[in-house]
Amino acid sequence: MLEIWFNTIKTVGISNYLVVALDAATIQLCKSNNVPFYKRDPDEGFDSAGTSRVGSVVSALKFQVLREFLQMGYNVLLSDTDVIFLQNPFDHLYRDSDVESMSDGHDTWSAYGYNHVYDDPEMKWSRYVYTTRIWAFNSGFFYIRATRPAIELLDRVTQSLRRTPSAWDQAVYNEELFFPSHPHYVGLTAVKRAMDVYLFMNSNLLFKTVRKDPDLRKRKPVVLHINYHLDKLPRMKAAVEFYVNGKEDALEPFTDGTEIRT
Numbered sequence: 128m129l130e131i132w133f134n135t136i137k138t139v140g141i142s143n144y145l146v147v148a149l150d151a152a153t154i155q156l157c158k159s160n161n162v163p164f165y166k167r168d169p170d171e172g173f174d175s176a177g178t179s180r181v182g183s184v185v186s187a188l189k190f191q192v193l194r195e196f197l198q199m200g201y202n203v204l205l206s207d208t209d210v211i212f213l214q215n216p217f218d219h220l221y222r223d224s225d226v227e228s229m230s231d232g233h234d235t236w237s238a239y240g241y242n243h244v245y246d247d248p249e250m251k252w253s254r255y256v257y258t259t260r261i262w263a264f265n266s267g268f269f270y271i272r273a274t275r276p277a278i279e280l281l282d283r284v285t286q287s288l289r290r291t292p293s294a295w296d297q298a299v300y301n302e303e304l305f306f307p308s309h310p311h312y313v314g315l316t317a318v319k320r321a322m323d324v325y326l327f328m329n330s331n332l333l334f335k336t337v338r339k340d341p342d343l344r345k346r347k348p349v350v351l352h353i354n355y356h357l358d359k360l361p362r363m364k365a366a367v368e369f370y371v372n373g374k375e376d377a378l379e380p381f382t383d384g385t386e387i388r389t
Contacts, residue, residue: 128208129153131363133162135212138371147192149185167192186266187288187296194281197273207267207352209359213370214349216327220270224320225277226304228269229327229352232262233335238324264304264319266297268327268352276317280304283315330362331355338369338378357385 129146136144145163148154157164189205196203204216220227232238240261247254271277283303288294308314324332328348334356337343351366353359361381368377 128360128363129156130160131360131367132206132208132210132212133160135367135371139212139215141212141215141217147189149188165192167195187285189266190281190284190288190296190300193271194278194285197271197278197281200273202270202272204270205268206350207354209353209363210268211351211353211363211366211370212349213347213351216270216349219323219326219349221320222270222272223318224272225274225317226264226269226271226280227320227322228264229267229329229350230262230321230324231265231329231331231354232321232324233329233331235324237262239321261305261321263297263301264321265329265352265354266300267354268350269322274317276315280315280317326350328352329354333366334362334378334381335383355384357388 133144133146145165146153146157148157148164148166154164154166156162186207193203193205202222204220230238238261240259243258243260245256245258247256250256271281280300280303284296284299287299287303288296303315304317304319306312306314325337325343325346326349328337328351330351330353333351337346347370351370353362353366356362358381365377365381368374
């Protein structure tokens with residue numbers, strides 16, 4: 128996946144990128160393909176987590192690395208490697224928030240928020256309770272600025288994951304971004320923005336909706352994140368064939384979702 132990731136980055140003309148390398152194999156791959164990389168100084172705890180086979184453990188390290196860059200004053204567009212770049216994302220950022228994040232939403236309602244009515248029949252006249260729902264921000268693709276609230280977000284997520292190593296980093300990331308202050312908790316002041324779900328597209332939206340719609344098929348997203356599927360590599364290759372090489376039936380062999388493994 129890493130090769131597809133950096134090849135699509137090169138294709139759209141992004142020069143200010145680097146790979147955070149966690150092992151020797153990644154370093155060698157980067158060197159052989161003239162890809163810039165960053166390797167942290169030896170750290171037993173960090174290095175052992177980096178070689179873990181548990182994806183959530185590895186994913187949690189990103190918040191520690193990001194803090195180092197933000198401390199030096201750099202704004203960072205973070206990307207997992209199951210992402211393909213079809214346009215330059217820096218041309219589509221608003222840069223008006225502490226965090227601009229890709230959404231896991233499958234349409235504009237779920238991505239940007241909507242009223243969800245809860246039915247509580249025992250309350251009779253007031254049985255219908257209005258609540259607010261929004262699909263999670265994706266912690267595998269977001270733009271974060273070098274601001275104090277953004278650094279505080281990274282610190283809080285890192286601390287929470289240290290207290291509860293089994294927690295999913297994306298869930299913690301969203302809790303810290305969205306939970307309000309209350310008597311037992313002081314919320315963040317970070318300003319957040321949801322990225323355009325049709326430009327910064329997840330694979331749920333692509334395979335369930337976009338590929339089946341004649342008009343949406345014609346629009347090229349900025350990036351595509353294969354985050355909803357386990358068979359990532361073949362779907363990434365197919366998406367490149369469809370969007371870059373113009374093979375119109377490249378996405379057809381795939382099911383909407385990944386089959387459950389037994």
